[in-house]
Amino acid sequence: MNGTRLLLPLLAAVLLTGAACAKADSGTPGDTGSTGSYAADAAVVQVSYVGGFVSPDMLVTRLPLISVYGDGRVVTEGPVIAIYPGPALPNVQVQQISVADVDKLVKLGVDAGVGASTDYGQPGVTDAPDTKFAVLTTSGLKTSQVYALGEANGSGLTDAQVQARAKLKAYLAQLTDLPKTLGQDAVSASKPYEAKGLAAVSRTWNADSSGVGQQPEIAWPGPALPGEPVRTGFELGCVTVTGDQLTATLDAAKKANTATPWTSGGKRWSVTFRPLLPDEASCADLKD
Incomplete structure (x- = not known):
């Protein structure tokens, strides 16, 4: 009886410890970032095109679709006047979001599967670029690179691959419409990047x-x-x-x-x- 009484507190302690460990391991606490944890000039979230049938000059100088930095700066390429020859300088724009919202974008990226060991397939499309996603988390840089993300219609892909691609497409849509994703007042007006x-x-x-x-x-x-x-x-x-x-x-x-x-x-x-x-x-x- 006394032995049973001694074992009960010990068993309870073991169960509580196990529950605490399960809670700590249930999410991805190392992947969600933390407010103020990034250097101001660190590229925390970035989406870029890689390769594709474009000129050598463009392969070298192509800007990322979006770059989100540790201090909340969001750098994108703005619209360019439709004339030929076009302006010599690209129209690079910068907006501002909060550091807390930078963390939200990191979490959205991890939830979308950036950095996961996922098979996205190889659709039957030629000369398309890869879309590269990079998210800097507190456990390190996570990347995913997907061929023909914006052009593939499911041909040659499994249902699982189509679903995995859909998650990244949705994440890209969230990044390219930050007022909708974070709230209209959460994103500053765009201005030229210096x-x-x-x-x-x-x-x-x-x-x-x-x-x-x-x-x-x-x-x-x-x-x-x-x-x-x-x-x-x-x-x-x-x-x-x-x-x-x-x-x-x-x-x-x-x-x-x-x-x-x-x-x-x-x-x-x-x-x-x-x-x-x-x-x-x-x-x-x-x-x-």
Whole structure:
């Protein structure tokens, strides 16, 4: 009897301990982030296109669809005027959300399956890009990369693969409509993003054959072109423009278009501009 009395408290303690452990392990506490746990310039949530049938210049300079940073900045590419040749500089915009809402977006990403060992299948579509999701959690960076996410209609996919893709599509829709996802008052008005650096990706300039006529050349005010090679197999160079040269280059680029020949070192160059994002410092960050 005394032995039974001694065992009951011990059994209760074991059960309580087991329940506590089960509660601690039931969710994903290490994956939801915590308010104030991120560096201001850390890319906490990011969605990008990878690969696809696009020009080498675009493969190198393509901006992420959305980048959410630790301090609540949300960087996206805004609309571009429908003219040809188009403006030389991309229309990069920034909005602001709260750090608490950054955590909400992390949690939504984890719930959608980012970072999970999921088979998304390989649909019968050619030349489409992969859509890469990256979410920075307190247990590390989680990523998922899905081929032809926006184009596949289920052909060649299992029901499980279609459902898994649908979760990521829904998450992307949430990220691209933050006022709906977080609340109208939770997202600031959009304004131009002011980059602290600019990657200038160049290749030898060729006369335009589309009938738009000769473009006036502009003297290149930045570091000498073409710079360091970028991406193996591409005849592209890249220079990082900062400081006073950044100001001069941005001023010149505002007067240029995508077909403008830039002169540097006695040669003409075509230049594609890529503003560096808060978590990027140089051309080397575009080589991944």
